[in-house]
Amino acid sequence: MTLHRSHARGFSLIELMVGIVISIICTLGMMAAFSAYEGQKRTTTNGSDAQQNGSFSTFMLERELRTAGSGLVQGRNYGIWGCAIDAWSNGTKRLPRTSALAAPFDNWPLTTRAVPVLVAAGTGDKADVIGVVRGNPIARTFRTNLVSASGTTVNVDNSMGIFPNEYLLMSDKSGKCTFGLVSTVSGTAIGLNTAGSASDGFSAPAHYTASLSAYVFDMGVNPGVTLLSVNQTNNSLVSFDLLQRAAAAGTNDTPVPLADNVVQLKTLYGLSTAPSDVPVTSWVKPTGTTWGIAALTPTPDTQNALNARSRIRAIRIAIVVRSRQQERAAPATAASAAGVSYIGYSGPTSLTLFGDLDATLQYTVTTDASFRYKVYDLVIPVRNNLITKFF
Numbered sequence: 001m002t003l004h005r006s007h008a009r010g011f012s013l014i015e016l017m018v019g020i021v022i023s024i025i026c027t028l029g030m031m032a033a034f035s036a037y038e039g040q041k042r043t044t045t046n047g048s049d050a051q052q053n054g055s056f057s058t059f060m061l062e063r064e065l066r067t068a069g070s071g072l073v074q075g076r077n078y079g080i081w082g083c084a085i086d087a088w089s090n091g092t093k094r095l096p097r098t099s100a101l102a103a104p105f106d107n108w109p110l111t112t113r114a115v116p117v118l119v120a121a122g123t124g125d126k127a128d129v130i131g132v133v134r135g136n137p138i139a140r141t142f143r144t145n146l147v148s149a150s151g152t153t154v155n156v157d158n159s160m161g162i163f164p165n166e167y168l169l170m171s172d173k174s175g176k177c178t179f180g181l182v183s184t185v186s187g188t189a190i191g192l193n194t195a196g197s198a199s200d201g202f203s204a205p206a207h208y209t210a211s212l213s214a215y216v217f218d219m220g221v222n223p224g225v226t227l228l229s230v231n232q233t234n235n236s237l238v239s240f241d242l243l244q245r246a247a248a249a250g251t252n253d254t255p256v257p258l259a260d261n262v263v264q265l266k267t268l269y270g271l272s273t274a275p276s277d278v279p280v281t282s283w284v285k286p287t288g289t290t291w292g293i294a295a296l297t298p299t300p301d302t303q304n305a306l307n308a309r310s311r312i313r314a315i316r317i318a319i320v321v322r323s324r325q326q327e328r329a330a331p332a333t334a335a336s337a338a339g340v341s342y343i344g345y346s347g348p349t350s351l352t353l354f355g356d357l358d359a360t361l362q363y364t365v366t367t368d369a370s371f372r373y374k375v376y377d378l379v380i381p382v383r384n385n386l387i388t389k390f391f
Contacts, residue, residue, distance in 0.1 A: 050261060050321045050322060050323050050324075050373075051374065053259045053260055053262060054262075054321040054374055054376045055376075056258075056259045057258065057319050057321065057376070058317075058319060058376050058378055060228075060237070060239075060258050060259065061130070061228060061237075061378075062378065062380050064132050064224075064226060064228060064239075065130070065132060065382065066380060066381075067134045067136075067224075067384075068117040068132045068133065068382055068385075069116025069133065069382065069383075069384030069385055070134045070135050070136060070384055071134065071135025071136070071137050071169075071217055071218060071219040072114060072116060072133065072134075072169075072217055072384065073384050073387055074143065075114065075217060076275075076306070076309075076310055078143050079171050079214070079215055080169065080171045080217055081113075081114060081115055081306065081310075082114065082115060082175075082297075082305065082306050082309065083113060083114050083171050083175055083176055083177035083301070084111045084112075084113055084175060084176050084177065084299070085111075085112050085114055085169075085176075085177055085178075085179070085225065086176055086177065086178045086179070087178070087179040087225075087242075087243055088179070089243055089244055089245045090244075092244075094242060094243055095111075095112055095243070096110050096111040097111075097112075097242075101227075101240065103231070103233070104122075104126070104127055104129065104230060104238070104255075105129055105227050105229060105240055105255070107120045107122065107123075107126075107129060108129050108131065108227055108293075109294070109297055111297065111299060112133075112225055112242055112297075113297050113301070114133055114177055115131075115133060115297075116132070116382055116384055116385050117130065117131065117132050117315060117382055118130075118286075118293060118296055118297065118309070119267045119269070119286035119293065119315070120286070120293040121267075121285065121287045121292065121293070122229075122266075125264070125365065125366055127229050127230035127232060127265040127266070128229065128266055128267045128286065129227055129228070129229040130227070130228045130229065130265075130315070130317075131225075131226070131227050131228075132224065132225075132226045132227075132228070133224070133225050134223065134224050134226075135167070135169075135217075135218070135220045135223045136220035136221065136222050136223070137161065137166065138163065138166075139218070143215060144156050144157065144158055144159070144215060144217070144218075145158075145214070145215060145216075146170060146172075146214040146215060146216055147188070152183075152191060152192045153190065153192070154170065154180070154189075154192065155188055155190070156188050156216055157188065158188070159188050159190060161218060162182060162185055162190060162218050163185060164182050164183060164184060165181070165182060165221055166181075166182050166218055166220055166221050167179055167180065167182070167218075167221070167223050168180045168181075168182060168190070168192075168218060169217045169219050169223075170215075170216050170217075171214050171217075172214045175300050179223070179243075180193075181193040223243065224241065225241070225242040225243050226239055226240065226241055226242070227239065227240045227242065228258075228265075229265060230262050230263065230264060230265045231255065231257075232263065232264075235260065235261055235262060235263050236260050236261075236262060237257070237258045237262040238255035238256060238257050238258060239255060239256050239258055240253070240255045240256065260324075261321050261322055261323070261324055262319060262320070262321050263320050263321065264318075264319070264320035264353075264365050265317065265318070265319055265320075266317070266354075266365075267315055268284065268285060268286070268316040268354065268357075268361060269283065269284050269285075269291060269315065270282075270283055270312070270313050270314030270315065270316060270379065270381075271283070271284060271311045271312060271313065272311050272313050273311075275307050275310035275311055277311075278313065278386055279313070280313045280314050283316060283354075284361075285360075290308060295308070296308060296309055310385070312382060312385060313385060313386060314380060314381045314382060315379075316377070316379045316380075317376075317377070317378055317380065318353040318354060318363070318375060318376070320351060320353070320365055320373055320376075321373070321374050321376070322367075322368075322371045322372065322373045322374075323371050323372040323373075326370045327347075327370055327371065327372065347367065347368075347369045347370070347371065347372060347373065348369065348373075349366065349367055349369050350364050350366055350367055351364070351365045351373060351375060352364055352365075353365060353375065353377070354377070
């Protein structure tokens with residue numbers, strides 16, 4: 001009797017190797033597709049983040065600059081523009097400062113003058129600093145004459161539109177101007193809080209010397225003397241309130257972050273031909289012996305500085321934002337030449353700001369080729385500086 005043994009059959013070694021190769025090819029294909037998808041997702045997400053940060057940054061800057069000079073309308077004609085601001089809050093003298101601020105505001109002068117907007121240019125790749133002085137009065141008042149002063153009470157020729165808890169900016173012949181917090185209004189007599197008597201108050205000197213040629217400007221309940229710039233250590237748009245009304249007693253020089261992933265801010269002044277003209281006819285950098293911050297804020301103030309400041313009709317700002325995450329690096333030249341395929345990104349190593357203007361007005365910003373960048377360019381009129389006629 002013959003027995004037949006059945007043999008179990010399986011895959012041969014060659015068949016297994018072919019199957020493994022096919023699996024590897026399929027896996028590589030899926031990984032390539034996944035990598036391409038993730039790269040596109042990263043690019044889209046980074047671009048969206050940059051766009052949101054840029055849009056919010058321009059919104060914040062435009063809001064501040066469009067209110068610059070509010071409460072100081074006609075200040076140029078009535079002796080308030082260019083005065084050196086003297087201010088207290090929480091029992092501490094805030095202006096003029098006795099020491100420089102920390103970066104990025106370290107190039108701002110110790111004495112801040114009552115001008116709607118000025119710029120302290122940063123050297124090289126350092127960001128510019130924009131200084132804004134503004135108020136929010138209920139009623140538009142101007143040309144209120146300071147008649148006399150005694151202790152913490154000042155007498156004016158007209159107190160219409162001035163209410164308790166508002167801040168006044170008072171000028172005198174010396175070129176200084178002082179913030180005072182209104183405590184009472186009785187006819188034409190205005191009582192001012194003494195230094196430190198209110199938790200969030202300013203003070204005029206105990207015996208403010210006034211003259212018939214001095215004026216009072218109502219700055220409302222929430223005046224601002226604000227600096228704006230870019231902290232290039234952590235790449236953020238930041239602001240700093242020089243009045244520090246919300247700070248505790250003493251000093252608190254910590255800037256307030258406004259937007260992330262902002263790497264650069266550069267500006268230009270838009271000028272009229274003469275102080276009495278309105279249209280912008282030229283652009284200049286905020287630098288040099290005429291338009292630098294030192295030239296526009298001399299001590300003592302000069303007529304030349306006043307005339308120059310009076311020609312500023314607009315501010316042009318370029319903001320550079322970048323993606324939150326680095327992109328995958330582009331392939332090396334040797335690898336590309338060898339026919340190896342990679343997915344990568346290699347951006348520009350520099351950007352040109354204000355490229356539509358003359359080369360002397362342009363800025364070159366150094367960039368990291370592994371990040372994506374976006375530039376926002378906007379022109380903001382200094383509308384409270386557009387009124388040139390007396391009224």
